[in-house]
Amino acid sequence: MENNIKTYNKVDPPEGYSAPGIFATTFDRVVGLARKNSLWPLPFATSCCGIEFMATMGAHYDLGRFGAERLSFSPRQADLLMVMGTIAKKMAPVIQQVYIQMAEPRWVLAVGACASSGGIFDTYSVLQGIDRVVPVDVYVPGCPPRPEQIIDGFMKIQDLVGNESLRRRYSDEYKELLSSYGILL
Amino acid sequence: MVITGSQMDNALIIDRLYKTFGQDILKMDSGADILTVTVSHPVIHEVIRLLKEDDVLGFTMLTDLCGIHYPDRGLPLGVVYHLHNLVENVRIRIKTFVTKAEPSISTVTDLFSAANWMERETYDFYGILFTGHPNLKRILNVEYMDFFPLRKEYPLEDPTREDKDNRFFGR
Numbered sequence: 001m002e003n004n005i006k007t008y009n010k011v012d013p014p015e016g017y018s019a020p021g022i023f024a025t026t027f028d029r030v031v032g033l034a035r036k037n038s039l040w041p042l043p044f045a046t047s048c049c050g051i052e053f054m055a056t057m058g059a060h061y062d063l064g065r066f067g068a069e070r071l072s073f074s075p076r077q078a079d080l081l082m083v084m085g086t087i088a089k090k091m092a093p094v095i096q097q098v099y100i101q102m103a104e105p106r107w108v109l110a111v112g113a114c115a116s117s118g119g120i121f122d123t124y125s126v127l128q129g130i131d132r133v134v135p136v137d138v139y140v141p142g143c144p145p146r147p148e149q150i151i152d153g154f155m156k157i158q159d160l161v162g163n164e165s166l167r168r169r170y171s172d173e174y175k176e177l178l179s180s181y182g183i184l185l
Numbered sequence: 186m187v188i189t190g191s192q193m194d195n196a197l198i199i200d201r202l203y204k205t206f207g208q209d210i211l212k213m214d215s216g217a218d219i220l221t222v223t224v225s226h227p228v229i230h231e232v233i234r235l236l237k238e239d240d241v242l243g244f245t246m247l248t249d250l251c252g253i254h255y256p257d258r259g260l261p262l263g264v265v266y267h268l269h270n271l272v273e274n275v276r277i278r279i280k281t282f283v284t285k286a287e288p289s290i291s292t293v294t295d296l297f298s299a300a301n302w303m304e305r306e307t308y309d310f311y312g313i314l315f316t317g318h319p320n321l322k323r324i325l326n327v328e329y330m331d332f333f334p335l336r337k338e339y340p341l342e343d344p345t346r347e348d349k350d351n352r353f354f355g356r
Contacts, residue, residue, distance in 0.1 A: 090325075124326075124330075125327075
């Protein structure tokens with residue numbers, strides 16, 4: 001029966017002090033650890049980067065390994081807005097509305113050249129990067145980026161989430177950042 | 186399936202159009218593909234009406250309606266109508282041109298409901314005003330756009346635009 005013993009992947013404990021029966025660390029680290037390994041992404045896929053994301057979510061690349069198995073198609077329950085694809089200027093208010101509807105703490109990942117900068121669509125109808133309407137945490141370059149790159153971007157988000165101070169969202173800098181986008185808290 | 190030859194030839198169409206509109210027909214061309222008729226813009230509504238409602242002509246389907254801009258011509262802005270007689274399987278193209286100063290033309294939404302969105306699109310991109318249209322506002326572009334993007338009167342890249350970040354484009 002020994003062959004049937006399963007091994008499970010576990011995340012490493014955060015920095016802290018351990019002794020028999022106790023483990024002491026900061027609250028920030030524990031919350032960060034929980035958050036970064038259970039992000040619920042909202043996929044905002046409008047074009048070919050969205051196809052790469054489908055591969056990323058599929059069995060071969062499996063974003064579920066990072067605790068992001070549960071996609072949220074409602075912004076209310078989402079932690080991470082993943083914008084993948086060309087955003088027309090007419091779509092810009094929709095992106096901002098989705099961002100506003102997300103509860104704090106929230107993060108934004110711009111996947112691909114179009115979401116990051118408008119990409120090749122240097123034209124009258126295309127928004128030249130989603131950072132014109134919402135604050136972006138991580139940009140993934142590529143046209144479209146491979147699933148490995150999307151995962152790399154996602155892991156960068158995880159680093160931000162895991163190391164974020166619990167006070168950050170209450171800081172004046174953060175409030176100023178949001179108000180510079182016309183988003184009221 | 187046997188595709189039978191059309192019973193309706195161009196001569197018949199041309200004849201019927203000339204009988205009613207004579208002076209207002211500016212140009213006829215059947216060389217390239219389908220019969221193309223250029224008419225003066227005040228009669229465009231009546232031309233389309235005749236083509237649709239005449240018992241013999243019977244062009245009952247509006248396949249396409251679009252704008253065009255020839256910046257070097259005296260009448261630079263145009264509207265092109267493609268009509269289809271589904272019974273005889275005959276197609277016709279009607280063109281009409283207006284000035285940039287007064288780009289007004291009668292709507293055909295009362296004849297073809299399909300013209301509604303197509304005329305809005307033509308207005309959106311070329312600024313052609315369809316008088317009598319029930320809801321003439323932009324359809325594809327953002328509402329706050331203050332120009333007509335498909336007019337051939339803009340430089341390929343506007344050096345003064347501020348919504349482009351040069352850092353991302355190596356310049």
